[in-house]
Amino acid sequence: MITRRNLLAGLGAAALAPAIAAPALAKGKGAARVVVVGGGFGGATAAKYIKVRAPEINVTLIEPSPRFYTCPFSNLYLAGLRDFETIGHGYDELKKVYGVKVVRDFAQEVDPAAKTVKLKSGEKLSYDKLVLSPGIDFNWNGLQGYDEAASLLAPHSWKAGDQTRLLRKQLEALDDGGVFILVAPADPYRCPPGPYERAGLIASYLKAKKPKSKILILDSKDAFSKQGLFLAGWKQEYGDLIEWVPLSKDGKVVKVDAKSLTVETEFGTTHKAGVLNVIPPQKAGLIAERAGVTNKAGWVPIKPETFESQQVADIHVVGDATIAAPMPKSGFCANAQGKVAAAAIVASLQGRTTPNPSWVNTCYSLIGPEYGITVAGVYKVADGKIISVDGSGGVSPAAAAPDFRKREALYANAWYQAITNDTWGTALRA
């Protein structure tokens, strides 16, 4: 049972947010209805924080999976440093503590004129405000030869779940002396430092278990997030185990043959892998396209103050699906955007002015289990655009002592525990 009292008891900061009647909707219309599509970092956070701010609003979260497995820390699982279930989170607290109605289904259509969402089951839900946080989908065949069938042989593991387990199995079966090839995409894509964290953590596994093996990163770009720190860290921890081939050195893969585990680059070089991990080009999750909120490139332009779609009224989109640069496509940002959208939606339903938005991002990456690095940013809106606040943010110092790296690794773990608790309320007790 949700009562005002136990709701507050479960909360920290947000407990201060007042719960008041909704003047804009109270008059004869009944409680306002918000439908949230997607129970990942952005959607679960938005659903929870709408309830925190205004328990009287009806919030329904649509999510097909009973449990959400996070991409953050999936690289630790791949390296054999975590059990799979430690990256899984359920929806019980959202239901029981916060009073979110969770519907296990898949949203198939949005009718923005009628303000309804049609689910796979055939059920139709009406909304006053809709939040979409569907994450990414892949541009199958955007990279020649790489489609859904190919992903069963050469997994992307860029959505956590079966794909992550498959890649782990393949790594376990890799011969000592085999080559792990990681194909990294051009910008923009989910989690800019993700491929490089993956390479480092898999290197820690190979170094310990299969020291004759190699990692080859074939990259469609010439620069990447925290590049200097990654390159220096890899060298220090793994010597020549990891080789990074940038765009300008013929790193761009143009064709994949998943059956033979070979890839072909722009200038015709072929590489054969023992394990092939292809991170393909991406776009906003399909439901965003169905709702008519995507642009030609497949991403969602938003109004920065509220994360409402620029194209369709009363549909707010948060997380990886959006164009929110300079904010990266990270779980941290999806959560932060979910909170800003929640505040804006509640204000609008209560007939109040939109509060000024404010966001932070910190992306922790591990080079090894005790070697962490970060990039951070503080963001605000100026002249109708999201900007990094002057003088804020940046990466970990290049010349930090081992103790500093160790503390950042420790904080990476603490961050994971806190953000998963903030999002789903189910952080693991360490």
Next chain:
Amino acid sequence: MRYLGLIAGLMAGGMFFACTQPTLAQAETDVSVLAGTCTNCHGSNKNWKGVIPGLAGRPEPILLGLLKSYKAGDPNATVMSRIARGYSEDDLQAIANYYSKIKK
């Protein structure tokens, strides 16, 4: 110090919002939005016990002192100095006040 007024309003309960003008041209700075992002690392449960400490109910002068020293470039900080530099002194004051008012 517009934040402090806001906080006082929040503390007084829902009445605060009844007094705001929906017609204001300028968006209000709502300290709960400003401070909301901290919980991604510091936890949102009141009695959060993590390696990164919880903030709720810690004395305002202590929180403010820490935030100011991060902003000044505390060499012991890892990421907090890079974050604190993104806020004005008034922002930091508002955030410290906000968290200190939440009872543990």
